[in-house]
Every structure is written in structure tokens, then in C-alpha cells.
Amino acid sequence: MLFCPYCSNNLTIGDGDDGPDKMCPTCPYKWxxxxxxxxxxxxxxxxxxxVMGGPEAxxxxxxxxxDCPKCQECHRAYFRQxxxxxxxxxxxxxxxxxxxGHQWREN
Structure with a gap:
């Protein structure tokens, strides 16, 4: 990103006579x-x-x-919201x- 040295606005790309250039939308500055x-x-x-807090979470x-969807034998799970x-x-x-230790979320 380039900024105008006079008014500090973001320069936008436009078509000029010498090829593409960056122009200030508020003042006549061109680069x-x-x-x-x-x-x-x-x-x-x-x-x-x-992202979810790591093992200490x-x-x-x-x-x-x-009911665990992976092992299907265990009927207890830790939970948090x-x-x-x-x-x-x-x-x-x-x-x-x-x-x-399989993790899943409630649908």
C-alpha cells in the first residue's frame, strides 16, 4: 500500500498517459x-x-x-462450552x- 505524501490517503491504481499509475482520490498527486x-x-x-486452548483447557x-462416536464403549465424556x-x-x-480421548462437538 502506498499513501499520498500530501494528504495521507491511500493511492488507487488508475490508467494514466504514461501507463498505469497510482492516483490520490482527493488531490492531484500521481505516482x-x-x-x-x-x-x-x-x-x-x-x-x-x-486455538481451542491446548491440553490445559x-x-x-x-x-x-x-456416547463416544469413536470407541462406542465409553458412555462418559469431559465437556466444556x-x-x-x-x-x-x-x-x-x-x-x-x-x-x-476422542474429541467432538455437539451438533
Whole structure:
């Protein structure tokens, strides 16, 4: 992003007489583009556990009666609730099996 040195507005790309240039939308300033300018930033993805609080998020949570969809033998699971959508939506309940450690959320 480039900004106008006079009025500090963001310069927009437009077609000029000398080829493409960046123009200020409020004042007559123009900056002629002489070469392509590009920049890439590669972000590192976080693991899902890091986003959801990591292993310590399950340290002191309650248990409830819930059937594990993976092992189907255990009928107890840890649970916790998070507000992951807007405030007018209900909270989402996350479960973790007591036996196998499989995690799922309530649909």
C-alpha cells in the first residue's frame, strides 16, 4: 500500500498517459508505476489444540453422560462450552472421551 505524501490517503491504481499509475482520490498527486511491486507473507497455521486452548483447557472440566462416536464403549465424556459464534447464537459444547480421548462437538 502506498499513501499520498500530501494528504495521507491511500493511492488507487488508475490508467494514466504514461501507463498505469497510482492516483490520490482527493488531490492531484500521481505516482507512476515503473515496476511491479508484490509481497507475499506465508502464515503458519496453528494446531487446533492451540486455538481451542491446548491440553490445559481440559484440565479442570466436568464430566457428563455422552456416547463416544469413536470407541462406542465409553458412555462418559469431559465437556466444556465455548462461545465461538456471535453473542446471539447459543454456546457450542465440546466433548472429550474419558477412555480414548476422542474429541467432538455437539451438533
Amino acid at each position: 507512476v508505476i515503473t515496476q511491479q511491486i508484490s509481497m507475499r507473507t506465508h502464515l503458519q497455521r496453528k494446531e487446533v489444540d492451540d 481440559w484440565a479442570k472440566v466436568d464430566q457428563a453422560d455422552a 465455548l462461545q465461538i459464534r456471535s453473542a446471539d447464537e447459543p454456546m457450542t459444547t465440546f466433548y472429550k472421551c474419558v477412555d480414548c
